[in-house]
Amino acid sequence: MTECGKILIIIGLLLAILGCIFLFGNKIPFIGKLPGDIAVEKKNFSFYFPVTTCIINSIVLSLILWIFSKK
The missing domain is CATH 1.20.5 (Single alpha-helices involved in coiled-coils or other helix-helix interfaces)
Incomplete structure (x- = not known):
C-alpha cells in the first residue's frame, strides 16, 4: 500500500x-525557438514543427524516467 x-x-x-x-x-524566451525548429510562413499558411525542442524534451524525460527506475 x-x-x-x-x-x-x-x-x-x-x-x-x-x-x-x-x-x-x-x-x-528560448523554449520553442531553438535552432533546428522548422517554421514556414506564407501569405495564408503557417507551419511550425519544433524538431530540436522535441528531441531535447525526449532526452530530459528519458533521463528523469531512468533515474526514477533506478530507485
Missing part, C-alpha cells in the same frame, strides 16, 4: 511541474 502512495505522490509532483510549465512556459 505504501508503494501505491509513493507512486501517486510522484505523479502528482510531475503534474504540478507540468502545470507550471504550461503557465510560465511562454515567458521562457
